[in-house]
Amino acid sequence: MSQTARYHHGDLHATLLREAAVLLREQGIEGLSLRRLAERAGVSRTAPYHHFEDKNALLCALAEQGFRKLETLMEEEDLETEPVGGLRRFVHAYLRFASEDPEQYELMFGRTLWKTGRPTESLTRVAHGCFRRYIDLMYRPPLATRLPPGMDPLRLAQASWATLHGLSRLLLDGIYLNQDDMEAVSDQAVDLMIAGLRLGEDAT
């Protein structure tokens, strides 16, 4: 054994996930084929099928990792003491998350899994947990207590997430936004939210 090629890989499951993440980042979703992945892991074409049911299942696991990262990112930001500044920093952090690994973001939110593919039960749970955490921001102080009367926190959460998501997509797909504009546009987006929240009236 030792250096020589072993029949059993040892820790293929983890290796596959790790190498898949690299391949995804460097080559994009289109470049992430099971065969290339297997070759990279030093294993035959069909070996991955003993650790993941499907290509779909592997991609779901990969996306799940992404959502966990996003979740920790959301926990770091403290909106309690500084609502407006915290919101602004969160928006920037979200966009940075999307633009630092665009292909991962695409996988997490794209149609590959949610529309064309079949999202794992596990992925669905983690993703929904992420949304819920965001929505909760609107239901708890300091935001909840400052919403204009009659404004539904759920709807506001959905609309503002949509803005974040739309900015990310336009940027990542390279449609009519580039990285240089991003700073200014995202600040504008925050201003829209703040105005909608009428949040600037008693805090900075």
Added chain:
Amino acid sequence: MSQTARYHHGDLHATLLREAAVLLREQGIEGLSLRRLAERAGVSRTAPYHHFEDKNALLCALAEQGFRKLETLMEEEDLETEPVGGLRRFVHAYLRFASEDPEQYELMFGRTLWKTGRPTESLTRVAHGCFRRYIDLMYRPPLATRLPPGMDPLRLAQASWATLHGLSRLLLDGIYLNQDDMEAVSDQAVDLMIAGLRLGEDAT
């Protein structure tokens, strides 16, 4: 000739575009293969290559059709006499456009063309014309004259389009929005814009 299979199709170019649109709508981008399309047009696998350089070129032509439709849709809405109501109707019209032919919208704005593929010069021109028309809305009355001082119309246009786009994507990819929520969420989005524009102050 007449009923019997002719060697020359006659109008393959137009037929391909027409059938491709049908196939796209019914089967989605993933289901739109050149071979199936050729079969549907009653022609051999490689015949399309005499009318379109590439699969990419064909998809670009298809997306271009979509942008033309979107452009006429934008011209129909009259913001001059009724800014707020017109804006609300425009938002609904945009989302209806996206949800009536989701696969077309995906093709128009998705990564298939803009990131993975190479957008045709012609497609780029039409798409940018569409953006420009939208941006112009912010630079001309009645909107331009009512923007809060210091607000950049370009940034506002980009941010608000991002919101529209994000709503569409979340809805179409079936992530955490469904058609039933859409009405309420889009109204919320309009409210955000209006608040940002401080538009409700002198008109309804």
Added chain:
DNA sequence: CCGGGTATCTTGACAGTGTCAAGACAGTAT
């Protein structure tokens, strides 16, 4: 210690994809 049983990994094969190369046919202009 040893014999099964099981998890893991392999090769072979199949249907599907986009695309290139070479040849067959039809219409058009000289």
Added chain:
DNA sequence: ATACTGTCTTGACACTGTCAAGATACCCGG
């Protein structure tokens, strides 16, 4: 009529995900 050009065809290649069968290594009860 002859040459030319645009159109369409068949054949082939490399690539994909996935299934079926067989080979190998490990583990656990006897």
